[in-house]
Amino acid sequence: MQRKYEIHIDGRPLLITATAELPAAAVNHLVLRIDDPREVGLAVKQFERRTELAGLVLHGADVPRIWKEFRSRYEFVQAAGGAVSDEQGRLLAIHRLGRWDLPKGKVEKGEDIPEAAVREVQEECGLQQVVLGEPLCHTWHTYERKGELHLKRTDWFLMQASSKEALVPQTNEDITEVRWLNAAEVERMKAESYPSLLSVVEAWEAAARSRT
Numbered sequence: 001m002q003r004k005y006e007i008h009i010d011g012r013p014l015l016i017t018a019t020a021e022l023p024a025a026a027v028n029h030l031v032l033r034i035d036d037p038r039e040v041g042l043a044v045k046q047f048e049r050r051t052e053l054a055g056l057v058l059h060g061a062d063v064p065r066i067w068k069e070f071r072s073r074y075e076f077v078q079a080a081g082g083a084v085s086d087e088q089g090r091l092l093a094i095h096r097l098g099r100w101d102l103p104k105g106k107v108e109k110g111e112d113i114p115e116a117a118v119r120e121v122q123e124e125c126g127l128q129q130v131v132l133g134e135p136l137c138h139t140w141h142t143y144e145r146k147g148e149l150h151l152k153r154t155d156w157f158l159m160q161a162s163s164k165e166a167l168v169p170q171t172n173e174d175i176t177e178v179r180w181l182n183a184a185e186v187e188r189m190k191a192e193s194y195p196s197l198l199s200v201v202e203a204w205e206a207a208a209r210s211r212t
Helices: 040-047 063-071 113-125 183-192 197-212
Strands: 004-009 012-017 029-033 053-060 073-083 093-095 099-101 105-106 132-146 148-160 175-181
Touching: 004 040, 004 063, 004 113, 004 197, 012 040, 012 063, 040 063, 040 099, 053 073, 053 099, 053 105, 063 113, 073 197, 093 113, 093 183, 093 197, 099 183, 105 113, 113 175, 175 183, 183 197
Parallel strands: 004 132, 012 053, 029 053, 073 148
Antiparallel strands: 004 012, 073 093, 073 105, 093 099, 093 175, 132 148
16 A cells, blocks of 8 residues: 555645655645544644645554545545647647646546546547557545535546647537647646646656657
């Protein structure tokens, strides 16, 4: 089992780890030692209430139990998405609800995760041909829907597609634009998009460098 988890709550990172470590350049983070997993709920509620905090670190000797207690507060949702490159090494991005994002969506019942990732890319971007590559990384974030708390895991995959195909935004999913981003545009996206997406884009950049 993992020894470290990073979850984004309202755009702010919550780190569950064995040691009281802080992320690089972290400021205004609350660090709490968890000796009893029942303390997790109170810590998370305190973090949600104290909006001035930039992040929360929960550390303790029994990371699996801390994680299990944290997960028990939420309804689990599995999602999948793609970091898609074209022939020029550009990144495919969607513009939704005022921010640039990457195509992703919920895995349907009985559907394989990689299959769902390709389907979501095709549906959200209007692509017909998408080549599935290696697994890239995964992210966690929470959200509230109809009064219920959800914990979403998104599994990300490297993919390839052709820029010769027309891009058609899935407007019924609030997507207003689909575009291939060059290196400068990717940098702007990293500065302006969702904090949880930063690790995905950086992993995509690292994968691209390893191929050159």
